[in-house]
Amino acid sequence: MIAQTPIAQTPTDEQIQIDDLCINTIRTLSMDAVQQANSGHPGTPMALAPVAYCLWQRFLRFDPNDPIWANRDRFILSNGHASMLLYSLLHLCSVKAVNAQYEQVARLAVTLDDIKHFRELDSKCPGHPEYRWTSGVETTTGPLGQGVATSVGMAISSLWLRKYFNRPDFEMFNYNVYALCGDGDMMEGLSNEAASLAGHFKLSNLCWIYDNNRITIEGHTDLTFNDDVATRFIAYGWNITRVGDANDLEMLERAFNTFQETSDRPTLIIVDSHIGYGSPHKQDTSAAHGEPLGEAEIRLTKRNYGWSEDAKFLIPDGVREHFQAGMGQRGVTLREAWMQQFEQYQIQHPDLALQLYQMQHRQLPDGWDQNLPTFPADIKGMAGREASGQVLNAIAKQIPWLMGGSADLAPSTKTRLTFAGMKDFSTDNRDGRNFHFGIRENAMASILNGMSLSKIRPYGSSFLIFSDYCRPGIRLSALMEIPVIYIFTHDSIGLGQDGPTHQPIEQLGSLRGIPGLMVMRPADANEVTQAWRVIMNLRHEPICLVLSRQDLPTFDRTKYSPASGVSQGAYVLADADDSQPDVLLLATGSEVYLCINAYEQLKTEGIKARVVSMPSWELFEQQSQAYRDSVIPPQITARVSVEQAATFGWERYVGHQGHSIGMKTFGASAPLKELQKKFGFTVENIVSAVKIQIANR
Numbered sequence: 001m002i003a004q005t006p007i008a009q010t011p012t013d014e015q016i017q018i019d020d021l022c023i024n025t026i027r028t029l030s031m032d033a034v035q036q037a038n039s040g041h042p043g044t045p046m047a048l049a050p051v052a053y054c055l056w057q058r059f060l061r062f063d064p065n066d067p068i069w070a071n072r073d074r075f076i077l078s079n080g081h082a083s084m085l086l087y088s089l090l091h092l093c094s095v096k097a098v099n100a101q102y103e104q105v106a107r108l109a110v111t112l113d114d115i116k117h118f119r120e121l122d123s124k125c126p127g128h129p130e131y132r133w134t135s136g137v138e139t140t141t142g143p144l145g146q147g148v149a150t151s152v153g154m155a156i157s158s159l160w161l162r163k164y165f166n167r168p169d170f171e172m173f174n175y176n177v178y179a180l181c182g183d184g185d186m187m188e189g190l191s192n193e194a195a196s197l198a199g200h201f202k203l204s205n206l207c208w209i210y211d212n213n214r215i216t217i218e219g220h221t222d223l224t225f226n227d228d229v230a231t232r233f234i235a236y237g238w239n240i241t242r243v244g245d246a247n248d249l250e251m252l253e254r255a256f257n258t259f260q261e262t263s264d265r266p267t268l269i270i271v272d273s274h275i276g277y278g279s280p281h282k283q284d285t286s287a288a289h290g291e292p293l294g295e296a297e298i299r300l301t302k303r304n305y306g307w308s309e310d311a312k313f314l315i316p317d318g319v320r321e322h323f324q325a326g327m328g329q330r331g332v333t334l335r336e337a338w339m340q341q342f343e344q345y346q347i348q349h350p351d352l353a354l355q356l357y358q359m360q361h362r363q364l365p366d367g368w369d370q371n372l373p374t375f376p377a378d379i380k381g382m383a384g385r386e387a388s389g390q391v392l393n394a395i396a397k398q399i400p401w402l403m404g405g406s407a408d409l410a411p412s413t414k415t416r417l418t419f420a421g422m423k424d425f426s427t428d429n430r431d432g433r434n435f436h437f438g439i440r441e442n443a444m445a446s447i448l449n450g451m452s453l454s455k456i457r458p459y460g461s462s463f464l465i466f467s468d469y470c471r472p473g474i475r476l477s478a479l480m481e482i483p484v485i486y487i488f489t490h491d492s493i494g495l496g497q498d499g500p501t502h503q504p505i506e507q508l509g510s511l512r513g514i515p516g517l518m519v520m521r522p523a524d525a526n527e528v529t530q531a532w533r534v535i536m537n538l539r540h541e542p543i544c545l546v547l548s549r550q551d552l553p554t555f556d557r558t559k560y561s562p563a564s565g566v567s568q569g570a571y572v573l574a575d576a577d578d579s580q581p582d583v584l585l586l587a588t589g590s591e592v593y594l595c596i597n598a599y600e601q602l603k604t605e606g607i608k609a610r611v612v613s614m615p616s617w618e619l620f621e622q623q624s625q626a627y628r629d630s631v632i633p634p635q636i637t638a639r640v641s642v643e644q645a646a647t648f649g650w651e652r653y654v655g656h657q658g659h660s661i662g663m664k665t666f667g668a669s670a671p672l673k674e675l676q677k678k679f680g681f682t683v684e685n686i687v688s689a690v691k692i693q694i695a696n697r
């Protein structure tokens, strides 16, 4: 059903005048900035200026003095190429900056000078909005579909926070999430996955505003896109409302009111607009996308707005003040009331208040690690995924805001929380901590980002092979420096009979290639425990925890070094008696025990080997040169690496003369033992590679 909207009051002439002035200021700032930068997209900010103005000025609950206030409404610009729209708003609303320590700094989030240096090095106005770089930017957008998908994670978080923290007379959380998006977002599969899940969860605090301008870079959407978006979203279980003209503030207001009154499903507002609106002559798409309007066109457009044609970056008197009196004052009042309420909350609900504080500051509660399991030596051992499931449950018991799930593989990834009181997140249980993302890996990753940006500590899981489907979200976790936990099991050809479609080969190497992402592949159950210790202490890095499907022996740590070495990324697990090895065996995960077996055999033959377990290259690289040299001494050039994955990257550690045993092809469908033999992951093969290495020294 298309919803009926209540009638708004008729505005006065004076109101219309100041509304127009503010909207045209957003438009002219955007045109001027794009012109000055000589690149960027001016058309969409111009067309959507009234939409954003209406939302920010009349609805958004956001205090410009405190852009990280926990209960602020979130605004996401999913069509990130229209970044000047957001930068103009942040500037005109006088949003203040905060630093990485969550402290206020005496600076605006976006200065006029930043706008004048749009797209230049060090400007707070980069080409696309970047979280952490510009205060007030809620998430990094630009890859289309990401913003809207991330907004679903934020809306989920808001509902969880409400249920968990709100108490009678204490409404600590009730924020809404708004995402502005375009045809590009709508076409991406990602947004479809996310919208489907948002509809399923009935996220009534979520509002997407779809700019139905029917233009993309190559031209009219008739070229590629004739979806009936409204019908599609009705099918997803959304509430749909339409605004026939993006310049109609009253209709926009009605639509936002409809959203606020809808309590049983998310809302999609479809807004019809014309790209580059206000520019009377240039309506072609090239000018809208990635091309400035040009000086002559800008003059004409400004004349059309009743603007001074010569003025650049003009902010007429009264504009900033108007935003401050509207959006600003509303935000200040709400936040101050919230702060007062929080003081009372601290008295009446001290435990919850402490948790709220710790969560917002990404701190761990005392005793979070009190029940971490240690695993006895055991030749049969335990699968990495199994150990991880136990550790995760032990930690989650102590940290109420640690939560997540799987893209339909939780029984395999062992990510389910099973202790008393744990529920599935659902329409009925907004405080559930087990999430079923459905078979939607792509959206899962973005939703995890949205949850992490809301200060929940989220994890998501799948098979390592499907990390490919999560990659766009993982990359953004890394770019945004947020501590999302990705748990990937079935980590190698060791998974066996599912065959090459399911056997990851290049995934480890490619994940290691993402800057700022930590990858961890523990070798036994105790390394898994230590990996989680590292994970929980991360505050700014996402991590991929890579785990085996099959059992791995649990090493006898009285014979070999303690697993605490994991905290340094790589450590000497077994060494020559005199610590003067002839050869280094370097391995991760399931291949470490093969190396231990090879080491023991070499010992009987009088060959001195050292086994280095290297669960995380990234963590190892963070250690001092002295430590790294003590683990991998530069003078020992006989080196063999063993990893059931593409060998790409191992040359960094084995050097030019070393040898890497790894995968050069896709795998095959067969039992594990046969695969190990076929692809050379045997003690015999390692021993013979070692002998060649020593002979060639």
Ligand SMILES: Cc1ncc(C[n+]2csc(CCOP(=O)(O)OP(=O)(O)O)c2C)c(N)n1
Pocket (backbone or CB within 6 Å): 041, 044, 079, 081, 142, 143, 144, 145, 181, 182, 183, 184, 185, 211, 213, 214, 215, 216, 217, 275
């Ligand atoms: C995943 C992804 N693919 C391609 C692009 C390049 N791109 C930037 S804007 C754009 C067109 C978007 O069209 P629409 O969403 O309708 O935005 P509008 O035309 O309203 O600016 C494209 C393809 C991108 N940013 N992200």
